[in-house]
Amino acid sequence: MGDINIRKVGKTGRITFTRPKALNAMSYEMCIAIEDALDAWSDDDQVKMLVIDAEGEKAFCAGGDIAELYETGKAENFAFGQKFWADEYRMNAKMFEFCKPVASFMQGFTMGGGVGVGCHASHRVVGESSQIAMPECGIGLVPDVGGSYILAHAPGRLGEYLGLTASRLAAGDAILAGFADYYIHEKNWPELIAKLEETGDWTLIDAAAEPVPEAALATQEDEINAFFGGEALPDIVNALKASKSAFAEAALKKLSRNSPLAMGCTLEIIHRVRGTETLRPALEQEYRFTYRAMQNGDFLEGIRAQIIDKDRNPSWKHALSALPATAVSQMLMPLGEAKLTFEKGD
Structure with missing residues (x-):
C-alpha cells in the first residue's frame, strides 16, 4: 500500500x-489497514510489541484526509462521514486497548487523526521537532479520535x-499535557527502533529516554486554571474579556478564530469525560x-474557509458571545440506534 507500510x-x-x-x-484506507494489523497481531506470538513511525521530517501525521469528507458532505451524503468516523474511532479504541506494548515516534506535526494513532500508544516518543495539537475547533469539529480523553486528563484546566x-x-508541553511520555533526540531514533525490532524489548525506550525540555505552558498554568475553569463557554469568554492581561488578550484572540459551537461542545465533552478510565466513553461523546x-x-x-477557499473568514452559526446552551445540548444528545457500538460492519 503506497500510503502506509505495514509489516513484521x-x-x-x-x-x-x-x-x-x-x-x-x-485516509480511510490507511485507518482500516491499521485496524486490520491490530487485529492480526493481537494473537501473533511472533509480535512482542508494535512500533509506529513515519517517513519525512515535517510530520508524523498531520491529521485526517478531509477532502472526501467535504465533497460528500456538500453533496448531502452524510452517511459517508458518519461511517468514516465510526470506523476510525473503532480503530482508536483498539489502539488504546491493545494487549501488547506500542511505541510511537512522533516527529514534526502530530494533529487530529495522528493523535488518534500515536498518542494512544503505551510508549509515546517525541523529539526536538515535535508539534502536537488538536486544532479541530478551527474547522468546526471537536477534538476527536479520543483526543478529548487526553485533554480531560491533562493537569488542571490545561485540557480546556x-x-x-x-x-x-x-x-516538553506535550509530555506535561499527557500527549507523550518520552523525549529522545530524533537522531537516536533509527538505532533505537532497530534494537526494538531485534529484541522486542520495550524497556529499551526507558533506558534511552533523555531529560525532558522545559514546558513553556508550566509558567502559564495559574492563568490557565483561573480563566478556563468555567462551566460553559460564555463563562470563559466573559472572564477573558474582563481581564486586560496579555495572556487573556492572546487567548481571546485564539478563541475568536474558532467555531463557538465546536468550542462549547468541546468544553462540555471534556467535562463529561473527566474521571473516566477508558477511551470508549470519550469516543462515544465525540461521535x-x-x-x-x-x-x-x-x-x-x-x-x-480554511481548506477550500482559504479565505480564513468562516461564517459560524453562532457568535462567540452568544452561544445558546441548547445548541450544545442538541449536538451532544444520545444518538439512539445510531450510537457508536465499536462493532465491525456497522
Whole structure:
C-alpha cells in the first residue's frame, strides 16, 4: 500500500506512514489497514510489541484526509462521514486497548487523526521537532479520535485551554499535557527502533529516554486554571474579556478564530469525560457531535474557509458571545440506534 507500510520486522509489528508530501495525512484506507494489523497481531506470538513511525521530517501525521469528507458532505451524503468516523474511532479504541506494548515516534506535526494513532500508544516518543495539537475547533469539529480523553486528563484546566485555543505543543508541553511520555533526540531514533525490532524489548525506550525540555505552558498554568475553569463557554469568554492581561488578550484572540459551537461542545465533552478510565466513553461523546457535524454543525463551513477557499473568514452559526446552551445540548444528545457500538460492519 503506497500510503502506509505495514509489516513484521524481527519481533515487532511495524506501521510506517509513507506519504510525507501530504504530511502523512491519514485516509480511510490507511485507518482500516491499521485496524486490520491490530487485529492480526493481537494473537501473533511472533509480535512482542508494535512500533509506529513515519517517513519525512515535517510530520508524523498531520491529521485526517478531509477532502472526501467535504465533497460528500456538500453533496448531502452524510452517511459517508458518519461511517468514516465510526470506523476510525473503532480503530482508536483498539489502539488504546491493545494487549501488547506500542511505541510511537512522533516527529514534526502530530494533529487530529495522528493523535488518534500515536498518542494512544503505551510508549509515546517525541523529539526536538515535535508539534502536537488538536486544532479541530478551527474547522468546526471537536477534538476527536479520543483526543478529548487526553485533554480531560491533562493537569488542571490545561485540557480546556488546549482544546479551545488549538495551541501547538512542543515536546516538553506535550509530555506535561499527557500527549507523550518520552523525549529522545530524533537522531537516536533509527538505532533505537532497530534494537526494538531485534529484541522486542520495550524497556529499551526507558533506558534511552533523555531529560525532558522545559514546558513553556508550566509558567502559564495559574492563568490557565483561573480563566478556563468555567462551566460553559460564555463563562470563559466573559472572564477573558474582563481581564486586560496579555495572556487573556492572546487567548481571546485564539478563541475568536474558532467555531463557538465546536468550542462549547468541546468544553462540555471534556467535562463529561473527566474521571473516566477508558477511551470508549470519550469516543462515544465525540461521535455524537461528529455524527451531526455536517448537517447541523459548522464543519462544512470551517473546511470551506480554511481548506477550500482559504479565505480564513468562516461564517459560524453562532457568535462567540452568544452561544445558546441548547445548541450544545442538541449536538451532544444520545444518538439512539445510531450510537457508536465499536462493532465491525456497522
